[in-house]
Amino acid sequence: MASWEELYNRAKDLYDPHEVSPFVYSNHVVAAIESEEGRVYTGVCFEATAGVLHLCAERMALVNMYMDSRQTKIKKIIAFRDKVPYGGGSGMPCGACREFMMQLNMENRETLIMQDYASKKTVKLGDLIPEWWGEERLNMDLDL
Template identity: 65%
Template sequence: MDIWEKLFNSAKKLYNPHEVSPFVYAEHVVCALEAENGEIYTGYCFEASAGVFHFCAERAAVFNMYQFSKQTKIKRLIAFRNEAPSGVGGMPCGACREFLMQLNSKNAETEIMIDYNTREAIKLAELFPKWWGEMRTQ
């Protein structure tokens, strides 16, 4: 079993879309990431009608990583809904991309799964070729 299969299986266990209340929907997007030390952390989306309460699966997984290990560097990340990414799906939203970069600028090297079947991944740096915060990290 390769690392992508481990990440996929870890995240898939969390997939359980449901309404928490008439205003909150949860567990419809899941994520697993591999931290710098090789540990796997997971998270799921928690979405409220008021956008400020929206917590993406990627940021939830990162929060869990930091909470339990104080790590900020991420090697690999996979995010998806009911099935593995196939093509352009599974990419973190703009807010998550920005958060990953702000957390640790070395996360520019994070591999993000694009197509699970072919194991195609993209580096975060490719999504942020000229990230505005780079000058603050030098």
């Protein structure tokens, strides 16, 4: 099982804000996740001028996990910019990343998200997305 320190260090190693082109900025947000099998996957933010081309570090780590192992379940995740998550909203995945984690596997509601690295305070994804809309869809009788 990966420690929070290991996840932090794996992500921190990727922190290297830079312009890829006049339109793309990268590595200014980094993330590391631990999969259900205990493997660590990382990702970096790849931000394009056109918002629809933007790829968050968390989603990149999830895609890397899926492409490598076909896993969809996440134990824990840490994401940050220039310093560790320090409470409040720091380190919290954006709405698109939260939604992607839930759609990838509903059991990800139990995923621990690092909220404050110093105190090791975490929050479960399910607490950030109460009454997720997808549950109703999954429970619908699709016989029309």
